[in-house]
Amino acid sequence: MLTTYWRQLRSAQASVLLSFMTLTFFTGLGGALFIPTLSLFLTTEVHVEPFAVGLFYTFNAIGGIVFTQLVARYSDKYGQRKRIILICLLMGALNCLLFDWCRSYLILITIGIVLLGMGASAMPQSFALARDYKDQSKERSMMFTTIMRAQLSLAWVVGPAIAFALITAYGFHTLFLFGTAVYVLGFFITLLKLPDVAHQPSNVNSHEQSKKNRGDIYKLFVCSTLMWGCNSMYIISMPLYVSHQLHLPQELAGWMMGMAAALEIPIMLIAGYLTKYWKMRSLLIASGVAGTLFYLGMNWFDSPHMLLALQLGNAAFIGVLGGLGMIYFQELLPSQTGQATTLFTNSIYTGSVIAGACAGVIAQYLSYGAIFIVSGCFVALATLLLTQVKPI
Structure with a gap:
């Protein structure tokens, strides 16, 4: 490919x-x-x-x-x-x-x-x-x-x-x-x-298209923020969940993160190739479903082998979101490429800020496992909201 x-x-x-x-x-x-x-x-x-x-x-x-x-x-x-x-x-x-x-x-x-x-x-x-x-x-x-x-x-x-x-x-x-x-x-x-590309003033059509898509941009930003926030909560809480709540070896957390990171790259490339045949929104919705099942599975299973196997769902979720999310923003804001790309990046930052507070409160008053149930619900909510964003 x-x-x-x-x-x-x-x-x-x-x-x-x-x-x-x-x-x-x-x-x-x-x-x-x-x-x-x-x-x-x-x-x-x-x-x-x-x-x-x-x-x-x-x-x-x-x-x-x-x-x-x-x-x-x-x-x-x-x-x-x-x-x-x-x-x-x-x-x-x-x-x-x-x-x-x-x-x-x-x-x-x-x-x-x-x-x-x-x-x-x-x-x-x-x-x-x-x-x-x-x-x-x-x-x-x-x-x-x-x-x-x-x-x-x-x-x-x-x-x-x-x-x-x-x-x-x-x-x-x-x-x-x-x-x-x-x-x-x-x-x-x-x-x-790198080329020094001359600044191209926005044409009327792309500027009007960007204005028309403002509502969809806001929805997509909320979806992306929720999804990246859940990923941040997972990164914060998973090592403690594995070692403190499941009493499994700490090395397992490293293997889980490494496996997910390694699988993300080919999935990201495959998702980019599939955009020739499927809309980006459809692929992102599918990744949201994978993410929901992954987080719920993290709370349901406690076997090291199953926790490692679940990383395929994690990689599908983050690989597609990371690969296509930025492009989705750019397509909705064709006259403001810089702001579109930065909105995607800032959804990650915003999700991280929210995740730190949420993960601490949930772990303090419930458990580390409860973080994954909340994450699964948030990703499901974001996936439903994604169905209301303009399909591209």
């Missing part, structure tokens, strides 16, 4: 698209190195209490929403996406250097949050630039956007393992220098290889 797609491209265009894929991997790797190790860094190096760690994550999510949305509005109005990506990658590199040098919580939660938010904007802007490039060449962007999204998933498969290995062997100093190098490499790939 991928070989056939790649052969259809001219060599010059293939080089540009390969550069987009590499940039997506590096921007994803920057986050995958940093976010999973942040709580450990704040606890062991900055010496703050658990409440301060949670507060930092909350501020980081809110900052990500604000800064990525501001950058998206500017890029949709004035263009210059390549220049914006370059600036954001520099901000990401500066953030790594700041965390390497500074141990002041106040500076990290202020200047650090600004640099983090700006650095995070590189990813949605790279997807928006890729969409503009494919639109300008009058070619279908569906499959390529899906392949780019798979690079992001791949970065999150290898990133946390690399991060913890570097910390264990060499400490945080080496980790942050490695992160700086990742952003700098991304900067030069963008500077030397």
Whole structure:
């Protein structure tokens, strides 16, 4: 499937698209190195209490929403996406250097949050630039956007393992220098290889279409937020559920996450291919059904083999949502590619903010298993709401 797609491209265009894929991997790797190790860094190096760690994550999510949305509005109005990506990658590199040098919580939660938010904007802007490039060449962007999204998933498969290995062997100093190098490499790939697509003012038809689809955008944002929020609740609670409530080996949680992440990538690519034959909404509804069954199954089964087998449902849920969700936003907002891509990203941030509070309350007053029942109900509700969104 991928070989056939790649052969259809001219060599010059293939080089540009390969550069987009590499940039997506590096921007994803920057986050995958940093976010999973942040709580450990704040606890062991900055010496703050658990409440301060949670507060930092909350501020980081809110900052990500604000800064990525501001950058998206500017890029949709004035263009210059390549220049914006370059600036954001520099901000990401500066953030790594700041965390390497500074141990002041106040500076990290202020200047650090600004640099983090700006650095995070590189990813949605790279997807928006890729969409503009494919639109300008009058070619279908569906499959390529899906392949780019798979690079992001791949970065999150290898990133946390690399991060913890570097910390264990060499400490945080080496980790942050490695992160700086990742952003700098991304900067030069963008500077030397990515096209500088001229800003195309929205035509009347696409602008009117975007206005007409506003209601559907709001519904899709709610659906995406609920679904990603349930995924965040799962990530927060699953290791504790496995070890504390089921009294199973802690290593099982790692195997479950690794298996789901590995399965997501081929499912994501298959979903992109199937859009030739089925509407995106139909595939997303099917993934919502898979997600509902997965979460309910997590509460129902307690066998290690069954918990591992259930990861196929988890991968189907997140693989299709992660691969097609962004494209769905872009199709509903054809005149505002940057904002459409950022809305998808911000639905993940918003879901994470909500998930932290919900997971804590449910686990405190009910149980870890109850989190999965609530998640199953939320995903079912989101899937029903999805049936009311304009089919594409």
